[in-house]
Amino acid sequence: MDFIDGFNPFPTPNRNVIRVFSAVIDSISRDRNAVLVTISFNDCIGCGRSMNSVRLVVNQDTDIRDERGRNMHAAELERGMIVDANFSSTMTRSIPPQSQAFFIQVRERVNQTETTIGRIVEVNTRNDFIMVLRNQNPTSAVRFNISNNTIILDPFGRRTPLSSLRPGFRVRVEHASFMTASIPPQTTAFTVRVIR
Secondary structure, three states: OOOOOEEEEOOOOOOOOOEEEEEEEEEEEEEEEEEEEEEEEEEOOOOOOOOOEEEEEOOOOEEOOOOOOOOOOOOHHOOOOEEEEEEEOOOOOOOOOOOEEEEEEEEEEEOOOEEEEEEEEEEEEEOEEEEEEEEOHHHEEEEEEEEEEEEEEEOOOOEEHHHHOOOEEEEEEEOOOOOOOOOOOOEEEEEEEEOO
């Protein structure tokens, strides 16, 4: 079984460690002596399931490496980076679950987000995503996964819930430049703004 881009449910050699590959850093915050890094990853490329999220507790015991394998500090991690991560299989029951990070390897730095403008064709509040057509062609669809950190704005710039979005709304989505190889491609939305 190949786990190049996704989640390895059978980590080896330690069964107490979960390994994910090509995860996107959605957000970074500080909590006392730790940095909390929320990542999204897909455990089933091409099967249509939504991305999973986990909040990693990164502290002095976490080994963090850059693209060349050199040590780096948690303060150097940035939203939008593509990372591989090893973390404890013991997690909190929060949403997203929280786990101790053992190892983080940066695979790709994303210096800026990308912007997509299009029309919403589906709003899924159960699995927290919207499907947007970039043009009239159905193959232009992109699935934008909505995390707890995604900011959704109405046409006047006021925050609004995902449930207020409707098919047919024209939106401007700021998102990670990395997209999965699935059909349709998926990525994490940072900001969704309804435009006229």
